[in-house]
């Protein structure tokens with residue numbers, strides 16, 4: 065059976081929702097729109113960095129600015145009420161999507177990084193002190209690693225890392241040792257943006273809770289690509305970014321368990337997050353607004369809900385099936401080349417991305433040659449420098465897939481990688 069026959073949905077129909085995929089590349093990137101020398105079909109395989117935006121999501125943004133642009137929460141006039149209802153209901157859409165109890169547990173942030181910083185500052189600076197520890201993994205993204213590292217320096221808490229095995233999995237024996245009675249927080253990436261490893265969050269949550277520690281799941285790569293339910297995972301915090309699931313940039317989500325959010329002080333102070341202010345003191349709005357100071361990203365929040373509704377049209381199980389199909393196919397074809405080192409677990413045990421190096425070709429050169437073929441991948445450390453240190457490489461190339469990618473595009477990747485290898489051999 066052809067791999068294409070196993071697609072869980074009609075990929076050509078999906079592609080029609082993303083006009084950018086019809087773009088040609090090859091011209092001078094500094095003259096956008098003025099250069100007519102673009103003539104190579106785009107093969108976009110950089111979805112772990114950011115995904116494209118389908119027409120219904122673009123429409124949601126345009127409808128807001130054309131139809132009911134206004135500030136939220138504070139207005140009595142009709143436009144403000146319409147904007148407020150749409151913005152507030154977007155929180156409900158997110159809550160339903162991730163299995164949260166309600167909008168109280170859903171805080172809109174700028175992105176995953178800001179969600180991590182919110183918890184690190186508002187919870188970490190208050191709760192951590194010398195003698196405590198925070199447990200991360202060697203495969204954390206800098207968004208979590210740098211944040212907890214710096215909070216550790218300020219509070220005196222020890223920051224320790226669960227080791228990664230040679231197969232790219234978490235060493236769960238090491239996890240059971242490192243999470244101890246002094247652990248206050250376990251912060252773990254759900255799907256690694258470099259290894260593609262899918263970490264056992266529920267098992268880690270149980271380990272953390274047995275020691276009365278909290279757990280924070282970095283779901284930047286998992287919420288966009290598979291069903292994620294905060295109740296099933298039993299996490300205390302979880303974060304993801306809108307721009308990695310067909311939404312716009314400038315909007316992210318922090319899920320927090322209501323009782324913990326209630327006990328935390330705000331992270332940012334100002335308008336929209338207060339109830340009563342005097343010259344002497346202030347009191348705070350209810351959740352989630354207590355953590356959303358100032359004018360929020362209104363259009364982006366509304367468009368995030370549109371993106372979630374768009375993905376729910378496929379069903380996240382089928383999104384996951386498509387991701388896995390392409391990742392496994394790419395893994396097998398890259399392996400067959402015989403001169404490619406792939407990082408992370410086998411093809412049938414990973415999220416929708418493959419990071420690799422081609423013998424004799426630096427990842428940046430590879431990415432640049434692939435660009436000449438119209439193939440967009442990422443090269444570098446993918447914000448996991450310490451993990452690359454443990455892998456013994458400075459950089460890697462990464463191809464990552466989404467709902468609109470096809471088997472033919474993976475074939476185009478392989479052809480371009482072969483071309484690059486020939487050039488350097």
Ligand SMILES: Cc1ncc(COP(=O)(O)O)c(C=O)c1O
Nearest residue numbers: 175176177205207257284285305
């Ligand atoms: C696993 C992981 N965590 C965190 C982030 C940070 O996301 P953002 O840059 O949207 O804050 C990323 C982005 O690549 C990621 O892949």
